[in-house]
Amino acid sequence: MRIALAGNPNSGKTTMYNALTGRNERVGNWAGVTVDKKESSIRKGYFEGAEELIAVDLPGAYSMSPFTSEESITSSYVKNESPDAIINIVDATNLSRSLFFTTQLLELGIPMVIALNKSDITQKKKTEIDIRLLSERLGCPVIQTVSTSAGHEGLKQVVSKAAALKGCEQKAPYVQGDINLQNKAEVEAADRKRFAFVNSIVKEVEKRKVFTRDKNKQDKIDAVLTNKFVGIPIFAAVMFLVFYISQSTVGTWIADWLVGWIETFQGWAAGMVENANPFLQALLVDGIIGGVGAVVGFLPLVMVMYFLIALLEDCGYMARATVVLDPIFKRVGLSGKSVIPMVIGTGCAIPGIMSCRTIRNERERRATAMLTPFMPCGAKLPVIALFAGAFFADAAWVGPTMYLVGIVLIFLGALLVKKITGYKFRKSFFIIELPEYKVPSLKRATLSMLSRGKAYIVKAGTIILVCNTVVQIMQSFNWQFQVVEEGMENTSILASVASPFAVLLIPLGFGVWQLAAAAITGFIAKENVVGTLAVVYGLTNFIDTDKLALVGGGNEVAAVMGLTKVAALAYLMFNLFTPPCFAALGAMNSEMQDKKWLWGGIALQLGTGYSVAFLVYQIGTLITTGSLGAGFLPGLAAVLAMAGVLVVLSRKTQKTFGEKYSLHV
Numbered sequence: 001m002r003i004a005l006a007g008n009p010n011s012g013k014t015t016m017y018n019a020l021t022g023r024n025e026r027v028g029n030w031a032g033v034t035v036d037k038k039e040s041s042i043r044k045g046y047f048e049g050a051e052e053l054i055a056v057d058l059p060g061a062y063s064m065s066p067f068t069s070e071e072s073i074t075s076s077y078v079k080n081e082s083p084d085a086i087i088n089i090v091d092a093t094n095l096s097r098s099l100f101f102t103t104q105l106l107e108l109g110i111p112m113v114i115a116l117n118k119s120d121i122t123q124k125k126k127t128e129i130d131i132r133l134l135s136e137r138l139g140c141p142v143i144q145t146v147s148t149s150a151g152h153e154g155l156k157q158v159v160s161k162a163a164a165l166k167g168c169e170q171k172a173p174y175v176q177g178d179i180n181l182q183n184k185a186e187v188e189a190a191d192r193k194r195f196a197f198v199n200s201i202v203k204e205v206e207k208r209k210v211f212t213r214d215k216n217k218q219d220k221i222d223a224v225l226t227n228k229f230v231g232i233p234i235f236a237a238v239m240f241l242v243f244y245i246s247q248s249t250v251g252t253w254i255a256d257w258l259v260g261w262i263e264t265f266q267g268w269a270a271g272m273v274e275n276a277n278p279f280l281q282a283l284l285v286d287g288i289i290g291g292v293g294a295v296v297g298f299l300p301l302v303m304v305m306y307f308l309i310a311l312l313e314d315c316g317y318m319a320r321a322t323v324v325l326d327p328i329f330k331r332v333g334l335s336g337k338s339v340i341p342m343v344i345g346t347g348c349a350i351p352g353i354m355s356c357r358t359i360r361n362e363r364e365r366r367a368t369a370m371l372t373p374f375m376p377c378g379a380k381l382p383v384i385a386l387f388a389g390a391f392f393a394d395a396a397w398v399g400p401t402m403y404l405v406g407i408v409l410i411f412l413g414a415l416l417v418k419k420i421t422g423y424k425f426r427k428s429f430f431i432i433e434l435p436e437y438k439v440p441s442l443k444r445a446t447l448s449m450l451s452r453g454k455a456y457i458v459k460a461g462t463i464i465l466v467c468n469t470v471v472q473i474m475q476s477f478n479w480q481f482q483v484v485e486e487g488m489e490n491t492s493i494l495a496s497v498a499s500p501f502a503v504l505l506i507p508l509g510f511g512v513w514q515l516a517a518a519a520i521t522g523f524i525a526k527e528n529v530v531g532t533l534a535v536v537y538g539l540t541n542f543i544d545t546d547k548l549a550l551v552g553g554g555n556e557v558a559a560v561m562g563l564t565k566v567a568a569l570a571y572l573m574f575n576l577f578t579p580p581c582f583a584a585l586g587a588m589n590s591e592m593q594d595k596k597w598l599w600g601g602i603a604l605q606l607g608t609g610y611s612v613a614f615l616v617y618q619i620g621t622l623i624t625t626g627s628l629g630a631g632f633l634p635g636l637a638a639v640l641a642m643a644g645v646l647v648v649l650s651r652k653t654q655k656t657f658g659e660k661y662s663l664h665v
């Protein structure tokens with residue numbers, strides 16, 4: 001039999017689901033973590049009886065009349081697929097809000113048990129709830145539970161009660177008469193009546209120690225953290241700390257330590273296969289062990305960051321941060337929650353895009369998924385470092401400028417998306433609900449870190465590995481499948497594939513096949529850019545292709561590439577702000593679930609990268625030399641054509657929306 005877990009957001013449904021089934025679905029200390037239906041069978045320890053029980057975890061909902069897409073998953077599931085029983089998870093700390101949905105569920109006539117969850121918190125706060133009376137008033141069993149402690153007696157009782165109820169009839173305590181659901185006033189009046197009914201029950205059954213000191217303290221902290229003026233500086237400081245710990249101290253210590261070990265191991269392995277076949281040596285020592293080394297050097301930074309972010313999520317801070325940032329993000333058509341994908345995206349765009357899940361509004365979610373890759377990810381750092389080292393004497397402004405440009409592009413891109421999708425005619429419902437503060441759980445943070453880190457490791461281990469091999473072959477062989485000799489790099493397969501693209505890049509200041517080739521391998525994975533440049537320019541003496549770093553000779557590297565500073569900057573930005581990598585596009589695809597949005601996103605990224613590089617190169621060249629760079633006119637034509645498409649698209653939207661929303665008298 002099938003048992004649905006339904007209730008308000010953040011009431012602990014997924015926590016209970018994980019406890020009952022032994023699964024490991026994502027939980028988080030805020031509303032709207034689960035967005036899909038999930039099902040799995042309940043472990044035997046929780047009930048007696050031979051029949052298989054299947055638990056169905058649903059997204060949280062405040063009401064049966066849905067106004068977000070996740071809520072409609074929930075209401076249509078319980079209405080149309082009639083589960084055999086419902087466990088209604090009620091957040092005991094927020095009884096009156098929860099029971100609104102409860103009374104609606106009870107009207108469906110599906111046997112139901114109420115799990116009065118988070119009862120550990122109510123106990124601590126000395127809030128008393130008269131379970132017996134509540135159960136009597138609602139006409140359904142009520143059981144206290146604590147989902148966070150697996151094996152809790154309450155969980156067993158809830159499951160066996162739900163199983164025993166199959167086929168039983170329960171009488172709904174409140175029935176809403178027939179109303180016209182299209183009529184807003186009627187619906188509101190009915191909702192108000194229901195609230196009055198619910199409040200009358202709550203008054204009877206609940207005795208709060210009016211505002212405990214604890215609650216006051218929380219409110220005071222919230223007043224500061226979500227304050228209009230200090231909230232943002234606090235957020236900036238917290239983020240600075242996260243980056244400082246993960247990128248400059250703890251993360252780098254772990255990385256250095258690991259890389260040291262790998263290098264020792266690499267040396268040892270090289271000694272072992274000294275006399276073996278050179279192909280085997282190359283494959284094992286440089287290919288596999290070296291490749292692992294490159295990932296290991298960067299993974300700890302990402303993992304430490306994800307761990308810290310998970311702690312911030314779990315203790316309740318991130319929910320406050322999204323509230324502070326929401327007014328800013330809303331202006332450009334994003335959600336306060338968009339900040340989380342963007343922060344995560346500075347590690348790797350894939351988990352970043354995947355964390356868009358918790359954004360409830362579909363448009364905001366898709367727009368965020370499309371824009372997150374503009375945040376320079378960890379794989380782009382070696383590219384930035386190479387260009388900063390070779391062309392700008394390691395100037396400190398290069399790195400931060402790239403992040404700043406990324407943020408500006410996100411906002412501009414969001415405005416564009418808003419214009420084209422007619423966003424301004426749509427309301428964004430950001431339900432400001434602040435979860436309780438709590439001591440973050442190290443276990444949950446570790447799990448969250450691992451699941452996000454896994455996305456990166458899988459990418460490194462599959463797509464990148466395969467594509468890298470292909471690129472290696474393309475750059476080492478010519479079309480006759482003979483090994484390309486040094487100095488003859490322009491006869492390789494890669495060169496012939498890249499050359500036609502190079503023509504398109506002339507207006508950007510870098511129309512040569514080598515740079516085009518590196519940009520193309522960069523689409524596969526940004527880690528490749530540095531390695532490909534080293535190979536196609538014969539710079540392997542100056543660039544360590546394992547560590548993807550410049551090892552002295554910055555000026556020589558610059559001389560061999562033959563780029564002006566301005567063109568180098570344009571090339572760097574082109575690599576950073578064109579589509580990220582194949583794997584991230586895959587993540588975008590699965591998050592957006594709409595081909596139009598996916599291609600729109602890719603086009604936006606391509607157009608942005610191209611236009612930014614064009615502007616940087618042409619304007620920079622004009623300033624530094626007094627005349628425009630090569631290919632100005634064709635480049636301008638291309639950029640204007642793209643701008644033209646955007647104008648036409650947004651005009652079209654304005655028109656259709658204008659018609660749709662015009663007032664007919």
Ligand SMILES: Nc1nc2c(ncn2[C@@H]2O[C@H](COP(=O)(O)OP(=O)(O)OP(=O)(O)O)[C@@H](O)[C@H]2O)c(=O)[nH]1
Pocket residue numbers: 008009010011012013014015016026027028029030031032033034035058059060061117118119120121145146147148149314
């Ligand atoms: N103290 C306490 N915390 C709990 C309990 N159950 C869940 N939580 C916490 O409540 C938060 C929300 O849990 P989730 O399981 O993600 O909630 P959900 O109902 O699935 O939320 P949505 O998916 O957003 O609808 C998490 O931080 C949990 O650790 C409980 O019994 N006691």
Ligand SMILES: [Mg+2]
Pocket residue numbers: 013014015026027033034058059060
């Ligand atoms: Mg959930």
